[in-house]
Amino acid sequence: MRTFVLFCSVLTIINAEIIDLSSSDNVIWTFVSKNGSMKGPATVPGGVYSDLQKAGIIGDILNRDNDVLTRWVAFDTWTYTAKFQVSIDDLASRVVHLVFDGLDTTAFIVLNDHSPIGAVNNMFVKYVFDIKNKLKAGENVLNVTFLSPIMAAQIRSSRAFAAPACVPPGYNGECHVNQLRKMQASFAWDWGPAFPSVGIWKPVYIEKYDGAVIRWVTTHTKRVGVDWSLTVQAHIETSKKVTKIDGVLSIALQVEGKQMLKKWKQVNVETKADGTVVEEIELLISGNMIRLWWPNGYGEPTLYDLHVHYTTASKKEESRKDIKIGFRTVEIVESPASEKLGNTTAGKGLTFYFKVNGYPLFMKGSNWIPSNILPELGESDKATIDNLLTAAYDVNMAMLRVWGGGVYESDYFYEKCDQLGILIWQDFMFACSMYPVDPPFLNVVTQEIEQNVLRLQHHPSIAVWAGNNENEVALRGNWYGTSKDFKKYEAEYIKLYVDTIRPIVETLDPERRYLVSSPSNGIESEREGYIASNPYDPHYGDTHYYNYFADNWNMNTYPKTRFASEYGFQSLPSIRTLKTATSNPDDLKLNSKFSEHRQHSPNGYSYIENQLTGHMKLDVNDFKYFEKFVFYSQISQAMALKTETEVYRQGQADWYTMGALYWQLNDVWQAPSWSGIEYGGRWKMLHYFAKTFFAPVLVSPRQLVSDDIDVYLLNDRFVPIIDAVITVDIYNWTSLTPINTKQFPGDADALSAKLQDIDMNYWDYKKEQIFLKFSLDAPGVKSSPNNYVFPVPLKSIVGLIKPNITITVANIVMRRKEKLEYTVNIEVDTIVLFLWLETGIKGNFIDNAFIVTEPTITAKFVCSKYVAPRDLQSSIEIQYYVN
Template identity: 35%
Template sequence: SRQRFSLLLLSGLSSGLDGKWSLFSSDGSVSLPAEVPGCVHSALQQQGHIQDPYFRFNDLSYRWIALNNWTYVTTFNVSAEVRTKQKIHLVFDGVDTVASIWLNGVILGSTDNMFRRYEQSSFSWDWGPSFPTMGLWKGVRLEAFDILFLVFPVCPDSSLSQWAVQVELLVDVVQKINGQITLSIPELDSEQTVETRFLSGKTKNTFILHINTVKLWWPNSHGDQPFYQLSVRGFQDGFLILNTKSKVYFRTVELVQEPVFGSPGLSFYFRINGKPIFLKGSNWIPAHSFQDQISPAVLRNLLQSAADANMNALRVWGGGVYEQDLFYSICDELGIMIWQDFMFACATYPTEDDFIQTVREEVVQQVQRLKSHPSIIIWSGNNENEAALGTNWFSIPAAERPRYVKDYVKLYVNNIREIVQEEDQSRPFLVSSPTNGAESEREGWVAADPYDPHYGDTHFYSYGHDCWDWRSFPRTRFASEYGFQSWPSFSTLQPVSIKEDWSYTSNFSSHRQHHEGGNQQMLQQAALHFNLPNSTDPLSRFTDTLYITQVMQAQCVKTQTEFYRRSQTEIIEGKGHTMGALYWQLNDIWQAPSWSSIEFGGKWKMLHYFAQNFFASVLPVGFEDGDTLLIYAVSDLSQDLKLRVTVYSWTHPDPVCSLKSDPVLVPGGSALAIFKQPVAALLAGCGRCTRLTCLLTFHLEDGGGQRGPTNQHFLCSPKDAQGLQRPNITAEVQQDESGFTVTLHSAAVAAFVWLDVGSVPGRFSSNGFLMVSRNATVSFTAWRPTSVAELSRSLSIRSLADVY
């Protein structure tokens, strides 16, 4: 539970409300300066009272912080100019969480909701530490005014050829005034002036600016992300009283749920600017346990990494936080669509009047703050709470279930949904994820089977089945969560551990794993297709095991994502027409095993390098059905494509044979089978190949050459491959005007070649790849100054055969 803390404010001695405060524990044992925005943990660490909270077992050692009560104190001056204003607000943008606020000995109010601005994030889960934070995690300020304007531009449309820019002004005035509001977008030669009257008190005023031709905002890889500057000016008696600018983007979004030919159920996909878009991406969790320690550089690096892996969408998951404004602004710039959950997850919530009221204020504030961002394409009321009720996660007795369903509808439908639809008509709203969408609504908002693949979106996790068997995955309309765990790299774990921790069976390894049975599940899944590391050197065995978990995770998520991408234009036994793949999860909150593809600190796991390929705009996908090999061409673009298949022996990096198909027109936004042949016939045509001795690579070509990545298909589990040998890869690091390159030389075919430069931050152009040539070159982009000498010293190379 949250502990209470207090805020004491004394006017007259210093200036400013952000910046330096004093912080005291309730028992008087700790007194220290503190930064605002910030939290108690950060203040204690900055002043040397505690070590890095992420080091070893400090999440246990520092539980005393959350069990104490704390008081923030500051003093400030109120200038003569401020005192002349007729209204002064003391604004807290984010208080975490239960607090009372005092000014000069007088209590002003209390707080109980960290997601509201005052005039909760959950913690731990199965991928993070438990640090119940307290403090002023967002800014504190005085607002002094006679007239206060808050401007919220949104862009609904009537058609793609006629746009209406809707501008909402929330106005707080002491006494009614008459004035003028001028809206203009100079680049579009558009301007409109409206005579208006502002009544005393708080009012919401809506103005419309009509536009004809505009450049549209598109998701990543589907077009550009242009914006315009909207100017809003207000005049009273000829005097300028409001002058502000805001970015305006133009795009439409529709969630299409309609009958599907040849299938029961309904479709579930997004149309952006009238075009069906397959959502390619992942799920976002908080980037740090202590929100004040997330820098703009960290946010930009993570989101740029998503865009560079060909993602066009992220789901901001409902168990974290509503992200800061900069997060959404970067997504606007990069063309990353956001599925935005409200912060409710995996629990039943109260519906008493005081809780409903604080939720209603939370929803209004967050929707008003965020609705001008084109990146947000949908609001979703909660994470997994429909599924929790529908499949009875909480063992609710049958007689009590109607009351829980009634409370669920009251909170998410009658309140959150109602407010969102009133505040923002420009994008769709879902009550939950996963959900059957329109079918759930028909069934009273809680479907009998919220995982029905004929409707809505699904979450799917199964660690016992063979992840190379595509038949075990649901052929769903939209996959909004799925994934497998892996461990981060040794260089990420090393700063928060000591030598005795460097074992897969150590207390440290067990403590960092918050998913029950997770460490064993990873090894069991890896052992289905790979030999597990067995080095007699303890450190080598540990680092090899970290590597094999990343190989397993990358291959598992690749197989599942490719299944979803090739299912987008197929209906089989009434299932399919899959139009989204958002794996769990993009980022990490600390140095530990998780489902992420990016480690804490920004280092790409093997999975993220694989995502570059399996989310590519043009992709060949190979799989076996029975003993027949099929290869699909998946394309976001409409073009003629031909397939080239090459067969290699595991024993040496020279092709055994090669096949090429005739060009086939692959429509944009489709997946088309362009190759089908029994494996036995394919191998017989190559003369000296068997399933155990050979493997395949394939790529797509257009008139100008190769399009998209080269993919591969293993004809047997690599642990059964005959001829797999250590490739003895050597490397040479070089630097020229374009940056650093690493040239590799291999004596044999090498699978899952992994380059690692330890603690040097940066990323390679490709990694974890299959090397079927004697020479290969990859580039390295450093995130801080480095040198050829440092990279050469730090570079290590592993391949699959090296860890056996």
């Protein structure tokens, strides 16, 4: 059990003098293939696929099967060349460094025809090279030559093989990505294509100074009674050798009432051999001077400005970091479950929950994959990051898990999470593989972990570090045929995640919990030697659960868990999104080569079809079969995730389940996947449903095997619900008027799920003719979504008819901050299931996928640019389910 407070960076600028070597007026970048046949102007930061597209050498990489047709790019050697000018004055500084914030991935760097000034092999680290004696006045030439990542992976694997050799054939990917410290998904995954990119994916610059610079700032806090102790550590760097530094380190913290707390210290020390030193200042802060930082849905994510300065003794140079800090405590509580659940089956084992600012909070959220398959675009596209994170915020998410097969995200990403109050479960970048542990590999991993913990440690959004994604369960479950060499792989697993990574994390960030793997049994896995006999034991830790064979609309399908950190089901993206990847109408068929190429999950379409046809009628001879298959797949996914998520939220009552992070939030291309948001930003039905199943207050019914109905009241607020009224309307499918209405008293403690004392059955009715609607009215509860029970599969219901639907858009347009809001009025004459509104106009509906039980409802559409209401009205297309 550990308590800590973390901080968030707003600006990370070193106030040394900078010569920007990214694309600018001062530098000319070009790229060329090994034989010189392909070349062109380059963009830095950037990558070879992006540059080849801009040069017209290749087309849209996400069109049809261009992921395979452009694979030759990843087999070539590419050289990036910069020509730039420096003056004699630029050479006068005592320290002159060439800094690459990110190089993807294996490359050699040459400046002015000198022997290579450096070789790199990790895209996740910052590289700093001393070029004081290699730079010259006038024109300079910088060459960065990238080796083929496919070939580099093969060469390393021949020396230090680690299972598995390759991704499954259906991924259309490449082999041995686990040999490279590179985005693991760049060689393909079951949700994405292979684009083994190379390039200078982050900024590059020359920094020059005479004194020293602050490279990183870490912060450590602890409660002192009602006050806070803040320790600020400045990680100062100078030349690449032992150097004495002399100056003043100062901090200034702006707190409530615009008060400024300041403190300084004299620095006169000798650095370590690599030219670095860590200096710290401690500040005591009165508790009434700050407000706490809270996750989304539980309070405001309050941030404060912190300024850290280092000034040389001569006062001629200053280095500074300006960051925003958030005060909060977080601990993962792994204590005897019997303390919560008594001496029952559920009370065996340990709890696993996040306690924030002293409160046990249920973590609602999803899993984040890279926002673009090309890392340079994921890094730089702030609009996409804004849209995705705001979408998570809008549907009540409090946590995202940054998955271990992608990248450590940009500073901007974490800053945005800090501002929105979205906690981050941060995996280190190891996923679904065994990994080598030869000394060169461990050396680059050590640098990677050190740098990224130092870079990210101060963000209030980061809640926990996890060593890897699914590697404990992969080893125990023999996913890659490792059982015959189990002892070897077990020892290597421990050497990497326990002996190498854990000490770094616990030294640099001792207040934050390090989990060796996800999923795992947490402390219990550690007790069992780090590879538990059953890493999916529901009495411990977190679990990943996927089951494509059971009825996933049935709440009785799902096992218990303390914390669900991954679970999900596939659906197809909308026809509109698919059409951005192909203009050939013949591709839009389930059995087309295009569709088969885009489905990377083995038997994926069969699993979708089995879930879909288990509940809905769909005729393969329907001339709109594919269109309906796409739409019904989204219904099926949304209903399955709704069902499973509510099971986990209900489980807070009887198993102390305390988290539900479904797989996955976003997509990297136009293909079937587990995402709730399509590539391009269009919301699937799942994401709209998340707004309901993650609602702070929700009546959540469960139909039992006996056909009785248990009713839970879910309350994620800090105040109890008392004197509530739960209304149950029983509808016949033929009418908008309930055939029976029953009301029951309801209550729930703060931050709880409670099974209500309700004797609920509908045995007087034929199940195929009715459904039930649940609603809540409670003092102090402004809103709570309706919820539903469909007693039988939809394909078996009787009475649902084709509706008449009228859509009108009101003429009055409201301005909401930077958006325009339109009111869409909907009139129906019968029950409508999953009424879906869609338009080609850029914008989005605030709610969608309606279960319509009233003659009139309204929807809101928001967009940035004005469109005439009549044009919006004529553009709206509708879909719905009907047998």
